[in-house]
Structures are given as structure tokens and as C-alpha cells.
Amino acid sequence: MLLDVALPLSLAFIMFSLGYGLTFSDFGRVLSMPRAALTGVFLQIVAVPVVAYIALMIVDLPPALEFGVMILAFCPGGVTSNILTKIAGGTVALSITLTAVVSLLSVVTVPVLASWAASTFLGDAAIEVNVTSIGVSMFAITAAPALIGLLVRFVAPDFAQRTEGAVSGIAVVLFVIILVAALATNWDMFTANVGYLGPVLIGINLVLLIAGVLISRAVGLKGPDGICISIEMGVQNAALGITVAGLIAGQGGIPEFAVPAAVYGITMYIVTLPGILALKAIFGKT
Template identity: 60%
Template sequence: MIVDVALPLSLAFIMFSLGFGLTPADFGRVLTMPKAVATGVVMQIVAVPLTAFVLLQLFNLPPALAFGVMLLSFCPGGVTSNVLTKLGAGNVALSITLTAVVSLLSVVTVPLLVSWAASAFLEAEAPDINVTSIAIAMFAITVLPVLLGLGMRKLAAAKAEKLERVMSRVAVVLFAVIVFAAIGTNWVLITENFAHLGPFFVSMNILLLVVGVLVARVIGLSGADGICIAIEMGVQNAALGIAVAGLVANAAGITEYAVPSALYGIIMYLVTIPAIFILRRLFNPVSVPGRGMT
């Protein structure tokens, strides 16, 4: 019961902190840097799930875990992607915009893609997927908190910068709590499948980072934009993946479908943090100053 209440509330606060960290300029970048924003959105919504799907054809994962991998791949960038983008000398302003835009779009894209993935990977074992119900629930725990955060920032404009830092730190702590709670709840299942899931996620994370940088380079974006897009692809909102798994299963607690999101919530940092320093040296991006970090 505690988990069922704490999980959506924690995710809602994480999304509220995202909204509180946004300004009109973050959405204005859709018009001022359309090529970079459009590329980042397409790579996040299309290329990440496609990469996960292709890799699943090469790895022999149980259907429930394969479905959980796809759930994770449908999620937007993680709450710390902006921090990691700054660390990698990427375009922080672009990172903030992409996180916001893809998070808002996810209320439409995730339910539809989840319905397809359930049929493709679970087949006869697939639970009944109510796309509308999932969309409404996602709106309540993602879009609504973001909008409330935007409104609260306007009301607390004088103290916004200080409050933003505090909320960002709390959001990161809550994210860690959600991930570790999911791991603890499914510890036996994780240890039984780690030999498969571990190599799978390391491969997936590296591939996403490399593809993000290379695509950006091929179409003529700057090195800083490429680093940003790569990190947005490689660092997923695992907390949302865990929450969506619960919505799909319509069951109490943290379900089996949430295991991939929980495990990736740790692996993505172990891979991404050293990788961004390598990418930074290889592509020598010129860091673009950001307004701040969410």
C-alpha cells in the first residue's frame, strides 16, 4: 500500500520539479533551434524504441522482461540528463527543452506504444491494455505536475532559482529511492536474469550514446548538440518506466515489468558518466551555456 501511494506521488514531484525549472524560453527553442529540437525529439521517440527492439531480437530475454525493456524505451529522458549534459560540455538549454517536450508528448506516445508492445511481446499473456486509462493516469502524474510547476514558478519568481535547486536535489533523491525500491522488491528476479539483462543494457546504453552523437554530426549539428541528444537518448526516466509498468499490470506493488527500468536506472549512470568524457574528447564540443538545470 505504501509503495502504491509513494510511487505516483514521488514521480509527480519529480515532474513538478521539471515544470518548476522551465521558462517560456525553454519552449521557445522549438522555434529558435528547430533542427536540433526536431532531431532530439525524433531520436528519443523513434530511435530509442527501435534500438531496443532490434537488440531484443539478438538477446534471449523472457517475454515479460522484453516487454519491460520496451516500456523503458518509450519513456522520455531522465531527471538528471541536464546535469550530465553540462558535465559532458553539451547544450544544456537544448537538453532542458528536449526533456520538457518529450515528457509532455509521452502522455500520447507511451500509451499507444505500450499497447503495441504488449501484443508483440506478451501475445496471449498480454494484459488488457486500456490506452485511454493509461493516458489519463499519465496525464495526472506527468503533464499535470509539469503544468503546476510552471504555474508555481511564475508565482514564486523572486525565489525561483533557489527553490529550483532544492527541488532538483529532492527529485534526484526520490528518483534513486524509486529505483532502489523496485530493485529490492524484485531482487530474486533481477539476480536470476542479470546475466542477460546486464550485457543487454550495457550494449543498449553504449549504442544509444554513439548513435545520438553520430546522427547529430551527420546532419550538421554542433558537437554540443550531439552530446546533448546522445545523453537524452541514453538516460531514460526509469521512474516513469516503473510507474507505467504498474499501470499496465494494474497490480499492487512494483511488478515484474518494472525490473528492466529499475536495473537500467543504475546501469545507465555506470555507462554514461565515463562515456560522456570519452565522447567529449572525441568530438570536442563547444559547451553552450544553459539557463540552468532541472
């Protein structure tokens, strides 16, 4: 029971921290950089699930883990993607915009796509996904806290700037706790499948990083924009993936569907930063 309450509350605070670092002008950048923003949004919502789906057609995982991989793929970029973008020399303003916009859109896209994935990968054991209920729950624990954080920053910008570091620090700690709880709850499944699941997730991560840069270049975007889009594709909101898995299972606690998100929440940082720095060295800033 404690976990059922703590998990959504932790995600809500993480999303509050996301909104706490935003301003209304971040959403306006969609109009000022439409090609980059639309490319990033399209790749996150469409290309990431497609890459995950193709990977699952190639490898053989238990149905529950396949469903979990797809849930993860439907999630928006992670809350730390902005920091990684800055470190890698990407366009930070674009990263902030994509994280904000796709996170809000996910209230609609995640429940709908998860419903399709449940019937596709779980077969006769498919769980009925109540799209409306999941959407409302996601709004309550993702969009609403982010909007509250945004409003707090708008009303008290000086206070928000002074406390943003502390809020972000707490969010990181909660994120780590969520990952540990998800793995501990499903430890037997994790240890039994990590030899297969780990390489699959790392492979998906690498493909997304490379695809983000190459597609960005193909549509005429500059190097820093491509690096940003690449990171946004490769860094998923693992905490949201774990929470959505719990909402779908509806049985309390953290289900086995959450294992891929928990594992990816660790491997994505190990892969993404060196991967992006390598891409940056190869493609430069042109």
C-alpha cells in the first residue's frame, strides 16, 4: 500500500521539478524553431516506438518484458535530458521545449499506444487498458504537477531560481529510489532475463542515438540540434514507464512490465553520454 502511494507521488514530484525549470516561453519556441521542434516531436512519438518494435521482432523476450519495452518506448524524454544535452553541446532550448511538449502529449499518446501494445504482445493474456482512466491518472501525476511547477516559477521566479537546484536534487534521489524499488520487486525476473534484456535495451539506445543525429542532418538541422534530438530520443522517462506499468497492471505494487524501464533507467546514462560525445566528435557542429 505504501508503494502504491509513494510511486505516483514520487513521479509527481519529478514532474513538478520538470515544470519548475520551465517558463512559458519554452513552449513558444515551437513557433520560433518549427522544423527542429516538429522533427524532434515526430521522432520521439513515432520513431522511438518503431525502433523498439523492430528490435522485439528480432529478439525473443518473454511477453511481459516485450510489453514493458514498448511502454518505455511510448514515454517522453527523461527529465535529465536537458543536462545531458548541455554537457554534449546540444541545443538546450530545443531540449527543454521537446521535453515539455512531448511530456504533455504523452497524456494522450501513452494510454492509446499502450492499449495497442497490450493486445499485440500479451495475446490471450492481454490486460484490458482503460485508456480514459490511464489518461486521467497520467494527467494527475505528470501534466498537472508540471503545470503547477511552471506556474510557481512564473509567480515567484526569484524564489524558483534559488531553490531549483534543491528541487532537482530531490527529484534525482526519488528517481533512483523508484528504479531500485522496481528492480527489487521483480528481482527474480530481472536476474533471469538481464542477459537478454540488457543487450536489447543497449542496442535500442544506440540505434536511437545514431538515428537522431542522422535524421536531423538529413532534414537540414545543425549539429547541436541533432545532438539534442538524439538525446531526447535516447533518454526516456523511466520513472513514468514504471508508473504506467503499475497503472496498467492495476494490482498494486510494481509489476514485471516495469523491469525494462528500470533497467533502461540505468543503462541509458551509461550509453548515452559517451555515445553522444562520440557522435559530436564525428559530426561536429555543422
